[in-house]
Amino acid sequence: MDKENFDEEFKKLWNETPASHSESEKEASWEKFHSKTFAEKKKKTKPWRYYAAAAVLLFVLIGTGLYFNTKPQLENVVLAENVIENTTQKIKYVVLPDNSKVELSPNSKITYSNNFALNRKIEIIGEAYFKVTKDKKHPFQVFCNETTTTVLGTSFIVKESDKKEVTVELYEGSVxxxxxxxxxxxxxxxxxxxxxxxxxxxVAEFSRFIDFDNEKLSVLSTYIEVNYGYKVILPKENLDQKITIRINKKEDLKTIVQLISEMYNLNFEINEDLKQITFQ
Incomplete structure (x- = not known):
């Protein structure tokens, strides 16, 4: 895409008001932008200003809640059972029968019925992050202590403290x-x-984003290692390069990795055995 067409697409998406569009319209808008901007990328040939513009646009889209979702992030998916308990010290990744995703925190447990596809009700003890598959006919309900969280399709955290205080933090959608x-x-x-x-x-506000304001790329790499458990290896010449971006704290890891790849014109390789991401 030449610069004139790029700027035209950038301006069109910039002027959209995400809140007034349906999820399908948002997704279609992003797909259109992505296909026109990155589909024919040639390695080591694009001027940096194009990547800078793309980075700014992604900052705006992510900052307004309009960011793209990829396939399930790099995770150890386990088959969901009726009672799932995490007795380890690491997050346990679960796929429910309706394809909803759960990140079950240590010392936590969820319970659900046999006919979960028709009766999407879950009891939780401890803490879990839910990314719910949309199903308007079958609301998704999470019961924790005396509270009930009802959703159609969204992502949120439910956690119970030792003092039986329940907190629900909403990242996407409505509950x-x-x-x-x-x-x-x-x-x-x-x-x-x-x-x-x-x-x-x-009800109060909380920060669901983390901002990197003119930070070294190595700082973002450390954030990935601490929060996702994957060591990031970057070329030496990229370690001190600066990045300005806003990321949803529960963003899919693969989305972040692809973003770095596009912005810095790098290829990447993921080693699941070593839990390592190598850019080159």
């Missing part, structure tokens, strides 16, 4: 909160968290 014995309902928006304890409920 409805109910408390046993109370008529009031709470509707959460992305970036809001619901807290219930000692018979008191509250």
């Amino acid at each position: 409805q909160m109910n408390v046993k014995g109370k008529d009031q309902k709470w509707i959460l928006k992305p970036g809001e968290k619901f807290t219930y304890g000692n018979e008191l409920a509250s």
Whole structure:
């Protein structure tokens, strides 16, 4: 794509208001941009300004909640059973019968029924991050202590403290909160968290993004290693290069890796056995 057409597509997407578009329209908009911008990439030939513009656009799209989803991130997927308990000190990755994803924290447990596809109800003890497959006919409900989180399709964290206080943090979509014995309902928006304890409920904002503002690429590599468990190896000439980007704290790892690849014109190789990502 030449610069004139690139700028035209960039301006068109920049002026869109993500909140007013449906999920299908958002996805179609991104696919159109991605196919026109990156489909015919030639290694080591594109001017850096094109990558800089793409990086800025991705910063804007991610910052407004309009960012692309890939296939399941690099994870150890296990077959979901009716009762799943994580007795290890690492996050356990689970795929439910409806293809919803769960990141089950250490010392946590989830329980669900045999007919989960028709009765999408889960009980949780501890903490888990849910990325729910959309199904308008069968709402997804998570029960924790006296609270109920009801969703159609979204991603959120439910966690219970030692003092039986329940917190729900919403990353995408919308959820409805109910408390046993109370008529009031709470509707959460992305970036809001619901807290219930000692018979008191509250809603407050929380930071669902992490910002890298003119940071060295090596800093982002360290973030990946700490939060995803994959060691990142970069060419020496790229270690001190700067990056400015906003990332959803629960972003798929593969999305981040592909973004680095596009921005810095690098190939990458993932070694699952070593839990290592090598750029070259």
